[in-house]
Amino acid sequence: MPDPAVLLEGVTKRFPGVVANDQVNLRVESGEIHALCGENGAGKSTLMKILYGMQKADEGRMVVNGAEVDFDSPTEAIDAGIGMVHQHFMLADNFTVLENIILGAEPATNGVIDFDEARDHIQSVGREYGLDVHPDELVEHLEVGERQRVEIIKVLFRGAKILILDEPTAVLVPQEVEELFRNMRGLKEEGHTIIFIDHKLDEVLEIADTITVLRRGKTVATVKPEDVTAHDLAELMVGEDLPVPETSASTVTDEVVLRVRDLDVEGSDTEVALDVSDLTVHAGEIVGIAGVEGNGQAELVETILGIRHPVAGSVELLGDDITSGSVRSRREAGIGYIPEDRHRRGLLLDAPLWENAMLGHQSMNPFVKNGWWIDPEAARKATEDIIERFDVRTPGTDVPAHALSGGNQQKLIVGRELSAESRVLIAAHPTRGIDVGAQAAVWEELRSARRAGKGIILISADLEELIGLSDRLHVMLRGSLVAELDPNDVTPRELGAYMTGAKEAV
Numbered sequence: 001m002p003d004p005a006v007l008l009e010g011v012t013k014r015f016p017g018v019v020a021n022d023q024v025n026l027r028v029e030s031g032e033i034h035a036l037c038g039e040n041g042a043g044k045s046t047l048m049k050i051l052y053g054m055q056k057a058d059e060g061r062m063v064v065n066g067a068e069v070d071f072d073s074p075t076e077a078i079d080a081g082i083g084m085v086h087q088h089f090m091l092a093d094n095f096t097v098l099e100n101i102i103l104g105a106e107p108a109t110n111g112v113i114d115f116d117e118a119r120d121h122i123q124s125v126g127r128e129y130g131l132d133v134h135p136d137e138l139v140e141h142l143e144v145g146e147r148q149r150v151e152i153i154k155v156l157f158r159g160a161k162i163l164i165l166d167e168p169t170a171v172l173v174p175q176e177v178e179e180l181f182r183n184m185r186g187l188k189e190e191g192h193t194i195i196f197i198d199h200k201l202d203e204v205l206e207i208a209d210t211i212t213v214l215r216r217g218k219t220v221a222t223v224k225p226e227d228v229t230a231h232d233l234a235e236l237m238v239g240e241d242l243p244v245p246e247t248s249a250s251t252v253t254d255e256v257v258l259r260v261r262d263l264d265v266e267g268s269d270t271e272v273a274l275d276v277s278d279l280t281v282h283a284g285e286i287v288g289i290a291g292v293e294g295n296g297q298a299e300l301v302e303t304i305l306g307i308r309h310p311v312a313g314s315v316e317l318l319g320d321d322i323t324s325g326s327v328r329s330r331r332e333a334g335i336g337y338i339p340e341d342r343h344r345r346g347l348l349l350d351a352p353l354w355e356n357a358m359l360g361h362q363s364m365n366p367f368v369k370n371g372w373w374i375d376p377e378a379a380r381k382a383t384e385d386i387i388e389r390f391d392v393r394t395p396g397t398d399v400p401a402h403a404l405s406g407g408n409q410q411k412l413i414v415g416r417e418l419s420a421e422s423r424v425l426i427a428a429h430p431t432r433g434i435d436v437g438a439q440a441a442v443w444e445e446l447r448s449a450r451r452a453g454k455g456i457i458l459i460s461a462d463l464e465e466l467i468g469l470s471d472r473l474h475v476m477l478r479g480s481l482v483a484e485l486d487p488n489d490v491t492p493r494e495l496g497a498y499m500t501g502a503k504e505a506v
């Protein structure tokens, strides 16, 4: 039998207050697609960072292609043929694709970087694997799917034979996921080994040859997809029976909490122009917005929040025209926001959790004392409540946000926005990167916010989530709401057809 591509034995990694990996074993055969599953904070990213030389295990051994290794840096892992695409992309926005790919691996002639050679090489790597990218485009102009292709080419450019993809599908729409899976299968045919992390269990069952499940830092099972169901996997991950979600009666009222009328927002190279005639949200209602990313959802949210200003039209909150109000005044007047990019908009990564738990609400109750001063005690208390209610796995309220796993960062933000006393909540991809157990909990929280009379705009790439939660669904295409659908009456497939414009409203 050939050597496994990766063999980890007894790998242990401790952080202050947590054992992220506890005697983990992992065996990845050469040439297979191996999925790593587990709850938020189970230790998946940590294990992969250890394999990639970014972090050092406290104990254990690692064998790559039959040779024992002990990496002190990613450079050493790269030399051993390992490449990693991170959960949060690491490209520099203001550089081109070409510059990003060759950064740190410049092919030089007499010490001069040979851009032409690099460009040729990138295009040939791209062609070989069907990964289409434009070398001279600025990274900030790229859509997520394309950014991801750049990250993958970057790894292949460095000669990786073992690819680690940390939650590659989390940011992709269904069509992009299909493309990624085609690319992954292509890479496998070329003899690459792929280890990937994914919370969407149907995807895991579709693409993986083998699945390893981690729970609270330990390996609990290695299984074949043909032997398990998504439900089995979920129970392996959480270690107990999953709650059955309740269906709930409609709570929609006549009270309009948010209304957007005749909105006209200018676009640019990178921004979609908006033309939205009417978007109404009632108290007790979840209005879903479906759309392929980049069709104006971000611009619409920014206009409602006051980050962007329309040339014409109005935004009304509880009957008041707030079109010219500042972001802060709108937040204070009752708009909550779960942002789609948790690092750029949702968190201060270096600040402690208790500061993050009031971010955006720091000028409001209960965080203000005597009119001016922020009350750290109230903030700590609020943080503890969020940690408890949303099961945020953390050693305490004083650790910086970056010490939390990706899904736990997301739970903190969702908890903050759902705890705040807002009337309107804009939830952009609220369960992105969240494990199945926590996803069910967030859905329940959104339903309970609806019962309590909030009006919610839900933007999500997860069509099951949109259909399952929304009272009404709009489809956004090229800056306009092109169809209004009854979620009880539409399948994900049909919805997908409206989203791409293949099907039109009658």
Ligand SMILES: Nc1ncnc2c1ncn2[C@@H]1O[C@H](COP(=O)(O)OP(=O)(O)OP(=O)(O)O)[C@@H](O)[C@H]1O
Binding pocket: 015, 016, 018, 019, 020, 038, 039, 040, 041, 042, 043, 044, 045, 046, 047, 087, 393, 394, 402, 403, 404, 405, 406, 407, 408, 433, 435
């Ligand atoms: N740099 C760090 N400092 C302190 N604690 C950390 C650090 N990195 C990770 N941890 C902790 O280690 C544990 C495992 O985190 P890890 O990121 O590996 O989880 P994960 O399985 O990838 O979760 P997710 O699905 O949410 O991405 C968590 O409890 C996390 O808080």
Ligand SMILES: [Mg+2]
Binding pocket: 044, 045, 046, 087, 166, 405, 406, 407
């Ligand atoms: Mg992770």
